[in-house]
Amino acid sequence: MKITTYYKIFYRHRVEKANILLKFYIFIILPFRYLINLPFLPKVINLDDHSKKNEELFKKDLDYLFEYFNSDKGEFYINQYMQPIKKNNARIDAHGYSKIYEKYFEKIKEDKLNVLELGSFYGNAAGAFFYYFKNSKIYSGDVFPDLFRYKSLRLKNFYINTSSEKSINNTLVKAPDNFDIIIEDASHTLPDQIISLFLLFKKLKPNGVFVCEELDFPETRKDMNLNNEHPDLKQILLAIKSNKDFNSKYINDADKNYFLKNFKSIEIFKGKINEVAIIQKK
Numbered sequence: 229m230k231i232t233t234y235y236k237i238f239y240r241h242r243v244e245k246a247n248i249l250l251k252f253y254i255f256i257i258l259p260f261r262y263l264i265n266l267p268f269l270p271k272v273i274n275l276d277d278h279s280k281k282n283e284e285l286f287k288k289d290l291d292y293l294f295e296y297f298n299s300d301k302g303e304f305y306i307n308q309y310m311q312p313i314k315k316n317n318a319r320i321d322a323h324g325y326s327k328i329y330e331k332y333f334e335k336i337k338e339d340k341l342n343v344l345e346l347g348s349f350y351g352n353a354a355g356a357f358f359y360y361f362k363n364s365k366i367y368s369g370d371v372f373p374d375l376f377r378y379k380s381l382r383l384k385n386f387y388i389n390t391s392s393e394k395s396i397n398n399t400l401v402k403a404p405d406n407f408d409i410i411i412e413d414a415s416h417t418l419p420d421q422i423i424s425l426f427l428l429f430k431k432l433k434p435n436g437v438f439v440c441e442e443l444d445f446p447e448t449r450k451d452m453n454l455n456n457e458h459p460d461l462k463q464i465l466l467a468i469k470s471n472k473d474f475n476s477k478y479i480n481d482a483d484k485n486y487f488l489k490n491f492k493s494i495e496i497f498k499g500k501i502n503e504v505a506i507i508q509k510k
């Protein structure tokens with residue numbers, strides 16, 4: 229983890245709210261805090277080697293793997309948002325999406341797929357997908373790719389900023405790869421959720437699945453919908469499901485028409501804490 233990433237993840241929000249004295253104090257202590265955290269950072273693991281000694285993981289279900297790799301998509305996890313030095317081992321409630329995902333993924337998990345996750349963090353879900361989709365290539369994008377802690381010939385980790393249409397277009401839309409599964413777990417803000425789905429739907433292969441995690445964040449959290457805008461992605465998806473029209477400044481006509489012509493189904497599920505949308509392509 230670079231010192232700039234360490235600052236942005238653990239201190240930027242505090243600095244934004246701090247008075248001048250506190251700001252000064254934080255910038256003085258920051259390099260020391262960074263240095264003492266370094267030995268506690270998780271080491272990079274080569275999963276091609278790891279899998280030779282842990283073959284039984286290829287047979288595990290998604291929930292087991294999410295918990296093994298500490299993704300917040302499973303039933304329980306250990307808080308991954310603490311500074312490494314402060315991390316404790318208490319199991320806390322996670323989103324509980326595994327059972328929902330198994331309904332869609334179990335029948336295709338042996339296939340050779342391209343699976344993309346946006347918002348990969350330490351690579352916790354990528355590690356789980358490496359074992360669950362054992363013949364697939366896993367693509368993991370994040371605004372902080374230096375956090376990623378797994379390596380494999382089947383893993384590709386890269387920089388993307390899903391708050392920027394330009395970044396999504398240059399990194400994914402213009403690239404040759406298409407995906408069987410796209411899971412959007414990045415910033416969860418209102419514009420980013422809408423833009424990611426409508427820009428990337430054309431990158432899904434036929435019968436592909438697009439997942440938007442924490443769909444209800446813009447509805448339930450002020451910081452995810454700072455300008456109190458409507459419609460949010462949930463409202464758009466519900467309008468489409470009831471054959472109603474919708475308008476959003478974040479979607480151009482070509483992408484809107486492409487989506488309406490090519491989606492097969494839209495389902496919204498409640499996990500243990502938040503909602504998740506699963507959209508299937510024709």
Ligand SMILES: C[S@@+](CC[C@H](N)C(=O)[O-])C[C@H]1O[C@@H](n2cnc3c(N)ncnc32)[C@H](O)[C@@H]1O
Nearest residue numbers: 299300347349352353370371389390391414415
């Ligand atoms: C909730 S964490 C992801 C958890 C992880 N997927 C898992 O299963 O445990 C959200 C991640 O999204 C990333 N992120 C936030 N805003 C982003 C953006 N605009 N573009 C790309 N990644 C972003 C953060 O750096 C963080 O790593």
